[in-house]
Amino acid sequence: MIDLHSHSTASDGRLSPTALIERAAARGVARLALTDHDTVAGVPEGRRAAVAHGIELVAGAEISVQWQRRTLHVVGLDLDIAHPTLVTGLDRHQRERDARAAAIARRLATVGLPDGLARARSASAGGQITRAHFADLLIADGLARNRAAAFKRYLAPGRIGHQRAEWASLGEAIDWIHAAGGDAVLAHPFGYGFSGAWRWRAVAAFAAAGGDGLEICTGVSSREQESRASRDAQEYGLAASVGSDFHAAEQFWLDLGCTRQPPARLARVAALAREL
Ligand code: AMP
Ligand code: MN
Ligand code: MN
Ligand code: MN
Numbered sequence: 001m002i003d004l005h006s007h008s009t010a011s012d013g014r015l016s017p018t019a020l021i022e023r024a025a026a027r028g029v030a031r032l033a034l035t036d037h038d039t040v041a042g043v044p045e046g047r048r049a050a051v052a053h054g055i056e057l058v059a060g061a062e063i064s065v066q067w068q069r070r071t072l073h074v075v076g077l078d079l080d081i082a083h084p085t086l087v088t089g090l091d092r093h094q095r096e097r098d099a100r101a102a103a104i105a106r107r108l109a110t111v112g113l114p115d116g117l118a119r120a121r122s123a124s125a126g127g128q129i130t131r132a133h134f135a136d137l138l139i140a141d142g143l144a145r146n147r148a149a150a151f152k153r154y155l156a157p158g159r160i161g162h163q164r165a166e167w168a169s170l171g172e173a174i175d176w177i178h179a180a181g182g183d184a185v186l187a188h189p190f191g192y193g194f195s196g197a198w199r200w201r202a203v204a205a206f207a208a209a210g211g212d213g214l215e216i217c218t219g220v221s222s223r224e225q226e227s228r229a230s231r232d233a234q235e236y237g238l239a240a241s242v243g244s245d246f247h248a249a250e251q252f253w254l255d256l257g258c259t260r261q262p263p264a265r266l267a268r269v270a271a272l273a274r275e276l
């Protein structure tokens with residue numbers, strides 16, 4: 001099995017890179033991409049664990065992108081994690097995440113969440129602070145029942161705890177990935193709450209900006225969505241990728257390697273096409 005999208009404690013995943021690799025190996029995943037939000041900090045540890053467990057780690061990152069006043073996620077695969085263009089770009093996003101976290105904490109303080117920045121920082125334990133960390137604080141303080149409710153009520157665009165971030169443009173993120181020798185993949189095309197027309201626009205803009213691939217099968221995609229994404233990929237000349245987007249074992253409905261294969265007629269991104 002090949003899984004090209006997963007998270008560790010370097011961002012909002014629950015497992016350390018080592019524990020993630022252990023779980024992947026136990027589930028029969030032979031090649032795993034670690035793709036934390038706006039960071040490659042987990043990759044060195046992941047590499048060591050992958051060697052110990054006899055599986056292959058693909059160095060990746062899931063880069064947040066600003067597009068048409070919306071956020072898209074672009075997964076970079078097979079990255080040279082020391083390339084200065086990539087390092088500079090991810091540094092910029094890390095500063096943006098820190099500034100955004102401080103602003104979110106100030107906003108949430110006004111609705112009864114005290115000390116949000118220090119607590120989010122402590123929960124992220126040196127990794128990137130994400131809105132998922134704030135969702136967990138809202139749950140811990142009894143302000144939301146679960147993550148979905150925390151996002152809906154407090155963290156989604158237009159809600160009290162939302163703070164806009166200045167992420168890279170599609171072209172910038174794709175350039176960072178290409179500079180570092182990687183492939184750029186538009187993540188979870190059905191994960192943005194877009195109508196069909198907006199999905200086509202996003203896929204078209206991604207392809208026009210030089211993107212390489214589209215995630216066809218994810219941990220939550222239906223067969224219907226996979227066939228629509230396959231048609232999008234063919235229409236816009238994108239290769240296929242697959243990735244669970246695993247964050248935590250508590251998400252019992254999806255797990256590492258738990259993805260179907262894309263249709264044989266589609267070209268595949270390099271990390272999927274390579275022989276195991
Ligand atoms: P951020 O990149 O900091 O904006 O955080 C985005 C992350 O929050 C996503 O990668 C998901 O892991 C999580 N997330 C976003 N929306 C939801 C939601 N409605 N329910 C649960 N988790 C979500
Ligand atoms: Mn996430
Ligand atoms: Mn994502
Ligand atoms: Mn992800």
